Amino acid sequence: MTQPSTRGRTRAIASNLIGTVLEWYDFYIYGTATSLAFGALFFPTASALAGTLAAFATYAIGFVLRPVAGVVLARWGDTIGRKNVMVICLILMGVATGCIGLLPTYAQVGALAPILLVLLRLLQSIGAGAEYGTAVTMSAEYATPRQRGLLSSIPAFGVSLGILLGTGVFAALSGLPREAFLAWGWRVPFLVGFALVVVGLYVRLRVDESPEFTELRRSGTVTRSPIRELLTTHRGRVGLAALARSTDAVGGQIFNVFAISYCTSELDMPAAPALTGVLIANLVGLAVIPLAGRGADRWGRRPVFLTGLLLVAALGFPFFWLLQTRNPVLVVLALVLTYGIGVKIALSVSGAYLAEMFDPRVRNSGVNLARSASDPLAGFTPLIATALLAAAGSYWAVGVFVVGTALASAAAVFASPETRSADPAPERGEMSAASESH
Template sequence: MTTPATTATREEVWAESRSRLIPATVIGSLIEWYDIAIYGQAAALVFGTLFFPEFSSTAGRVAAFATFGVGYFARPLGAAIFGHLGDRYGRRVSLVGTLLLMGISTVIIGCLPTYASIGLAAPILLVVCRLLQGAGVGAEYVGAVTMVAEFAPPKRRGYYASLPACGVFLGIGLAAAVSAAVATLPKDQLMTWGWRIPFLLSILVVGTGLFLRLRVPESPVFADLKSARARTKVPALTLIRAMGGRLLLVMVANTVLAFNIYVIQTFALGYLADRDVAKSTTLIALLLGCAVGAVAIPLVGKLSDRVGRKPVYLVVAVLCALTAFPFFWLIDTGNTVLIMIGFALAFGSILAMFGSQAAYYAELFPAAYRFSGFGLGREIPGAVLAGPAPVIAVGLLAAAGGVPWLIAGAMALLAIATIAALAALPETAGIDLTPIHEADDEAAHV
């Protein structure tokens, strides 16, 4: 068995690669969340009219949200496929594939004819593009974090692994800024060509991201894995057999992020539009929430290096539970300042979770199926909760007679479920991620 690279060698590789690796992973997450955000915003604001004009206003929005949700059903499949590629053939190979699939699918959406031009074929094509987009997204962030975590020094892994998540707020923020600019167009221009602009602009970011990623070396941990011949034939199956219980706990721990983020980021846009709040106000409030998250994510990651992954993650989950009801109380006032505060509190809290979970999820799984475990742990709850979140929220709102207390209750309940799952998971800060020095068997089979 080949001895893995020495600590000194890893530090040298890290120092040499960091300036290319961090931007390459951040820009991938930026594209992922830009694509998600512009689709969610379009679903909330224009897709109902453009692709489902035969429906009523409410039914059209639900149908548009349903196409948003469809992409999430493809994400576990994408996580399995690209996770397999990442664990068998290399993290870098997988990351280039996810980037191309995401970006190309998004640009094609911006070129689609609408229902008025080709009838029923238009929403069908929209769904196909959304499925492809979802498959790419299913492993993008996971691959980025895995790469950084495997490169980074153990004592600063929490901080560095949190940095790709900065692409989350950059992507959502860029989407909010572009959508806010497009929303200022006259309605006839917005509905004919203006809505396409955010999707077409994705090609610029994809080109930049591809250039950066092709210059990043393979993860040294995967290089050790390959040289030690420690790879498994079907990583996902090995994962389920060896650590099925831990995988389930990670899924539960991710439920609050999977659901709450899309209630705030997507459903709330339509919710406020129905209350005659200006679209630009809502998008700027979303941008403010992103700014809070931008500050919180690396700080939370750095804190996890100091005090541990679990306690930081637990505190963030508690904050998510505590902000659920105040978020709706504040935005229901219709007051611009209070709406801004509501988004800053709720969206900032949920985005901070990226900083606490990044290194943690990478450390919870051995190298041979780390990509697969991390990916499936995040994306299976995404398929169940994230994609359907806006539709679920519409249903809960109707069930409560137009009052959002059931939605807030669901958000708080999922935060509590996350807290319970975290209590059963081990602390991992500082663990060696190399295939030779994996977590001991007792910890690995939680």
């Protein structure tokens, strides 16, 4: 297989980074707007709690569609190429995000407003369905074996950058009077999405197809039925991988989305401390992610992955204890420890872990299916956490949810094989036999 040039590898990694920045910028600003504005703007006839639940329900709807979109687009990634799918994803995400910023509100068009919001949310989710998983696949296939952990963490780095960008925009708008924010301020972050998609397309269209998919196409071994082939030979690994990455899915929503709502609605705090905490946690994550990726190259995927997951489990209740103090410094500390360190370690290592679990013929489908299987849980996490808080009357039920998820993920990683090796296809022979049977 021909190795890519340094320039080609750099261009591909930059493309993967930009795409995940846009994806997580999109989803973060939607989640933050849900916490701060959408209940009042799109569901004004409901009570405060009911409006928040309704707004979070529209947030969750997008994650329900992601598995379907992820499977369809990921299949194309294994049949027509990784690059083509990534271009499609970028266009869908960017256009949908920008259009949300142009939506009329309930006061202007009545019930049509939430309907349009849901439709654009669904379009946004279709684009995001295979973005991150395909970026991980491309990064792993452009990496050398000794750098696969590090380079496969680049999409996770993009997650932090996207959230930082979204947080920074909202932080800049947080000084607006409430009336001005609801009138026009909330639209600004979404309209920025139009600019991001233009930049992303400029970079992405100049990227060559991944070396491993190019080799598959050259040799005529591209599979026509990647999902069937995947589920025939790697069904167990799909399940383990999905459970293993569920903590970064749930943790991202608890610590980035629900925490803001909890601080503002339950603790009667201004939004600034929580937004600042998310900002600093993601800044810390920019250092943690490459260190964890490098550590996974040196010590293996499992020990580093488990370190992040067990840290999240250990901090599940202390996180809420720190929030309960209402001390801005301790709120920031809580978010840095749980999300900036614990979740980011797990997210960083999951890139190489997922890619190395599957043969190149079905890798894009495997990575995306594993991620998509736990996406509905992620999407409903703010809704679940809000409902648990209301039912229990205290944070302890949400703490149990966080700790239980982290321990389940740790069990899955413990049960999985160590995937670090020079060959990222641990079951190549098995997969080849399966392909011959089709």
